[in-house]
Amino acid sequence: MENSKVTIHDIAKALNIDSSTVSRALNNNSRVTQKTKNRVNEKANELGYQRNLLASSLRNNKSNTIGVIVPRISRHFFSSAIAGIEETAYEAGYNVIICQSLEQLSREQKIIQTLSENRVDGVLISISMETKDNHNLLILKKNGTPIVFFDRHLDIPGNSNVLIDDFQGGFDATEHLISQGCKCIAHFSGPQELEIYKNRFEGYKSALEKHNIELNENLIISSKLMESDGIESAKKLLSQPIPIDGIFSANDVAAIGAMQYLKGEGIKIPEDIAIVGFSNEPISSVIEPSLTTIDQPGFEMGKIAANLLLTQIKDKSGSTVAETIVLKPILIKRNSSKRLI
């Protein structure tokens, strides 16, 4: 219970050798003979030695830690992405610090400050809904900490991103509704400062255009896409004298809120109104009717993003070319949109 802080100096003293030799022995340096290494390792075990990573990182100017910032860890997409990130990072010997901005710019700012103070080697971030520019990230930029965006990104030249094709996703979702006979399709969108929501919206518009359906501004409702926003948005739609027969929501959560409300109002889904979401939350396959949605491969995106980041970290010359990898979204057809057989 007592040997709280065994250091290499304690090992050195016990073996009557120098601490530099101990350090090299522990790091398996060729300048130390195998015999000495064995003695050191034994003694280290015996004393319960544990490397002090603070000291090590300080000296090496490298923490072997990357920071991950997501809006909220409870979202399935983000926790999958984190799983992918962790797998890749751990394999490469990196630790991961997970942080959630809870969609607040101020929290995001504070997190970045802390990560920077802790000298993380790189940052993976999916920005909050309040984030409109890279102001927050300048701290990191300034001291040369690599950043890779995944999913919710900012369009910064020279920065790597891992995205899915939100335009295509929006297009596919909308065209699917059209293919099911919908003529009057509303869209729940998120903050337009976020590329992903802008692009999903663009996809929606493009699909309408292709099928000669006129865009009706009254059918576009922007919000933060929480469940309550979905309810509110659905309410707003019903209050208008427009015969809506389809909704494409830019995320599942809002879609589910809307579904619950509409069901409560006696509206039949998909017969009266067909609904398509975005993200493929686990809940979406369970709800009744099950929700048609666009799948985002979170785990895969996390792995790719972490790999991009690690490449940049390892390349101390900073000559790595920024890369933007765009994954294909996949439409998952379920019952909430099944109007034709």
Added chain:
Amino acid sequence: MENSKVTIHDIAKALNIDSSTVSRALNNNSRVTQKTKNRVNEKANELGYQRNLLASSLRNNKSNTIGVIVPRISRHFFSSAIAGIEETAYEAGYNVIICQSLEQLSREQKIIQTLSENRVDGVLISISMETKDNHNLLILKKNGTPIVFFDRHLDIPGNSNVLIDDFQGGFDATEHLISQGCKCIAHFSGPQELEIYKNRFEGYKSALEKHNIELNENLIISSKLMESDGIESAKKLLSQPIPIDGIFSANDVAAIGAMQYLKGEGIKIPEDIAIVGFSNEPISSVIEPSLTTIDQPGFEMGKIAANLLLTQIKDKSGSTVAETIVLKPILIKRNSSKRLI
């Protein structure tokens, strides 16, 4: 882009004073005059100085960081608990490192190792399903790092815990099923090494006993309580020639798996079989029929646990008495068990 590493020495040099004065100025020490403090702060801003927490923690032998280990962050209960932990910790000026064991003992071990190497000031943990003793935690114990268990705990004398009354929860869930007319109630349990599952099981037994229902060992199915386990368990139950009319599952996830399977088999819930879960996952209120369950106040538990831990951290004398706080579970009655009106 260039001033990657501004240190107090750079500030000192720029102002032609000593770095010790800079350090004290930045820390608002009374030994430095206000005028100097102002000059230092200005220059620090100008140069974009950022404290190196690695150096600071090393010198102070205090990282102002706590580690949190949970089985998986995607579970609603755990992400709520984390939210509570973060709120409390940040208020007290502590950073939080979130880690997930993914129910694997080996991962838990590695995480603890890393947290210890990073010299966290304390650890909050909800153990994995594979964890059967405190072996993993000895590293922390040895160097005197305080540990507080929340929810999934080990019974270690002298250790603080924040729990809910799992026995009561199990009892209430089971008695509720009995009150709805169930006579033959199965139980999905988790690993019996975990106190929580043992206690939920005990509650189940106690409720049966109170109502003079004989315990049938064939109705007790242990698993890791994943969704697939719920399906398997339901299958197993149906394969037996026993007229089951109720299931108390030790978590919602397995309950939902079972529900899906049973519905697929044409069994009516709750008419044929009533089901009660445990945890109150968000999905449980949305599924049809909505799932009766036991609510665990995750956010609150997180706050309490963090407070207990911070108290122990601040008390360097180590004289803080271990405390076990048990919260009351709340039965949330929904449709999956509504057989009588």
Added chain:
DNA sequence: AAAATAAATACAATCGATTGTATTTTTAAA
């Protein structure tokens, strides 16, 4: 066996911030 080379280890500085002690400067008292 002496000299030359290689191998193993010791010494000392460093990473950046902090803090006890010493020194200088300022202010107050005599």
Added chain:
DNA sequence: TTTAAAAATACAATCGATTGTATTTATTTT
């Protein structure tokens, strides 16, 4: 004005690990 006391700042060691350089020891060559 001189001296004592207080205030402000400088010096130097420290936290634990790492690493370039110097030194010692072992091995090889002649």
